[in-house]
Amino acid sequence: MQLVKPLNYNTDSLPAIKLIPLDGEIPLNIQGIRSPKTIPPTDIRWVKVLEFLRSNNLASNSRKLYERELKRFLAWSELHYHELRPRHLALYKEYLRDELRTDAGKPLSKSSINAGVAALKSFFKWMCYTYPEIIATNPTLGIKLEKVPLPPAQSLTPEQMERVWSALELLGETKQRDTALVHILSHGLRAGEVVQLNVGSFDGKLLFLPDTKTNEPRLVPLQKESREVVQEYLQLRQQQGEVLNSNSPLMISHHASYKGERLSYYGIYFAVEKIGELAHIEDLHPHSFRHTYATDLILLGLDPTHARKLTGHHSDRAFRRYTLRGEQQAAIAAYYRAIGEEAEQ
Template sequence: MSYSFGNNSLPPIKLIPLDDRTAASATISKKLSGKTAKIKAPIDIRWVKVQEFLRSSNIRPNSRKLYERELKRFLGWTELHYQELRPRHLGHYKEYLMEDVQTDAGKALTKNSINSALTALKSFFKWLTLTYPDMISTNPTVGVKFEKVPLPPAQSLTSQQMQQVWEALEFLGETKQRDTALVHILSHGLRAGEIVDLNVGAFDGKLLFLADTKTDEPRLVPLRKESRETLGNYLSWREEQGEQMMSTSPLIVSHHNSRKGERLSYHGIYFAIEKIGELANIPNLHPHQFRHTYATELLLLGVDPSHAKRLTGHQSEKAFRRYTLRSEQEAAIAAYYRAIGEEKVE
């Protein structure tokens, strides 16, 4: 049997444009109906995992910015996928940081900066291997060593400098009550970030309860009598100004026009202390110096180092060693002057 078809017996051919979500449109651009289909850039799955890490990890805001910057720099250095990375690649990257990367001033990175970059990488890959073992089962950063950095000395303030700080507070205007309370809290060893998170309910009239700390371990901080009274007066003053105080209200508030009455930020604390330093004639005064001063004073007073570590919230023996070194040196100097019958020279 034979079949024959006329010229018009076939149905007309209908062109059906491919949806731009198909694989074809992701790799090639075609002109359809006189228009050029847009091609979306492929998503870098490596950066997606970095973003997930930054969201899911308990990282403080400043550390989060540093981690994001360093992980972005690493992904710009290599196109290898995570499962392709080996310890030698991370070793080459460390060499790159040491030899090729420069600061804005054109100088090589310091050992501390290199260690910060490595810390970001080590934290990320530790999280990645635990969260996605099917993607990457071995942490490629394990064999990468930190640069050896000498233990920095404690940046404690002298008794004379502390006196200058207390005197400078008297020259403040609108922020006097707030900043006096702030300095009293800082002088009990709290980190600036810990103060930011404190609510009114954290103060019971004697102690400060820190639920959210850098080490993720809650701690209680006993306050001196003068500090308890100063903090209580500050809170009473805020009520007198018409503020409705609740246990969830921020313990320390901002006086900035755009944030008045809101929680004092991390940068707000630094700015307040910097201003006090200018009035006290102490260049580059920063909040962490009060923490160093508190830790050193505890040891000079004879407080057991284990108790001092608990009060300051230190976990690292190495980090705490700077304070024991300072206190041992101060004790030795005091012993010398006692032995020769002279007063210690400040």
């Protein structure tokens, strides 16, 4: 039997060792030297931020705000999360208040400072709950928000709503859809909630919202006229050959690139802005209808607890702007009754 001759290896005959790059990084050579064009390693702190953003049910605008504010904080501090203490967060708030400037060179408003602090509070609360082995104590607990006057409700007047309904009559292809859209928005839904609605979310009388900003399901009763408008819109789509099932989107896009697909968050904003232009209402946006709905509920005399349940407001303070107007209107009416005059309509 012929024996296999053993091979003699030396350093010259061995192939070069190649390290497999991760995430597009340029590989190291055997001495561990990297090319000058090396992509720096991902900040592990930012990885946690991305996980936080993915794990929370955030509306598009809220996600952008959180991402911007958390990125700003990480650029300010090089400390790892477990090294942070309340004094560091207090210094960061001072930085936002005293040093940071807008593009116009002005100090940040109290609302902008609060947005940055609120984003940090939400993130570190999540970190303490999700990774207690990394950060056991929330460093933002002692950091207070700036005191900001409660903004008034930006409700539409009855005259402005009449102009909205008239503007819808001027639309072409999107008339039926946008009419149904305004009817739904006029029942207090957020734009992000409308995006998620399916045909099965509407039972002919109520809208069911399984996944809302407050993480609680919500039932929204529609007025008779609104129910009929939504039914007519769905019937029109069926007449045009669309096969609807419970998972079909309730609102669909008419954009050439997305025709027939679910109407997006930005699609809703674009549709409402167009209606605002036709109605000659400056800065009309989807939330205008939510403000109007909440205000009307209070003016109708609905119990604020019931009104909050219908609108899905998370905090009493956020809803207070609507109860304030209701109380003011009631006080004015009581005054005119007391002096024997009719309140101005």
